[in-house]
Amino acid sequence: MERLNVEKIKRRQRVITISLLVIYLLALTWIILFKMALSSYELPYMRNINIVPFADLTIINNQIDFDEIILNIIIFIPFGIYLSMLKPNWSFLKKIAPIASVSLLFEVFQFVFAIGASDITDFIGNTLGGMVGIGVYFILCKIFKEKQKINKVLNVLGIIGTVCVIGLLGLLIIVN
Numbered sequence: 001m002e003r004l005n006v007e008k009i010k011r012r013q014r015v016i017t018i019s020l021l022v023i024y025l026l027a028l029t030w031i032i033l034f035k036m037a038l039s040s041y042e043l044p045y046m047r048n049i050n051i052v053p054f055a056d057l058t059i060i061n062n063q064i065d066f067d068e069i070i071l072n073i074i075i076f077i078p079f080g081i082y083l084s085m086l087k088p089n090w091s092f093l094k095k096i097a098p099i100a101s102v103s104l105l106f107e108v109f110q111f112v113f114a115i116g117a118s119d120i121t122d123f124i125g126n127t128l129g130g131m132v133g134i135g136v137y138f139i140l141c142k143i144f145k146e147k148q149k150i151n152k153v154l155n156v157l158g159i160i161g162t163v164c165v166i167g168l169l170g171l172l173i174i175v176n
Contacts, residue, residue: 017155020158033109048118049111068121072126077133077136080095096130
């Protein structure tokens with residue numbers, strides 16, 4: 001009986017994690033590819049490609065503005081965490097592959113559909129963010145040992161974060 005309850009809880013946690021990952025990827029697509037636009041008419045027509053890392057960094061008051069790189073890293077951290085929760089037995093490199101692939105797809109789609117600049121710096125930042133997420137999950141597992149409880153806490157935080165982000169995005173839509 002106890003074993004059945006544990007398996008049921010694990011299954012429920014997995015469904016929650018998958019749901020959060022899907023919502024996250026949809027939001028990520030809307031933010032990165034569709035620039036949070038509600039209509040295709042609002043999308044910029046831009047076909048630009050940068051294959052030199054960190055070549056297009058903005059300089060403000062003679063200082064490099066790292067905001068875009070930092071935001072690219074931050075926005076992909078959840079991807080690394082969710083992937084680690086769903087595939088804890090995958091190697092580090094195997095976890096990085098889907099993260100880098102999604103980032104590369106975003107850059108390719110931006111170029112093909114002329115909806116943004118395809119930038120190697122974005123790809124590097126996004127992939128690094130996923131790696132940070134993988135690292136965060138790894139460290140949490142080393143510190144707290146019980147993956148079941150870690151996953152539960154991360155799912156609760158993910159739900160709270162998702163509701164907050166969707167609420168903020170909804171507010172932005174209403175205000176604009």
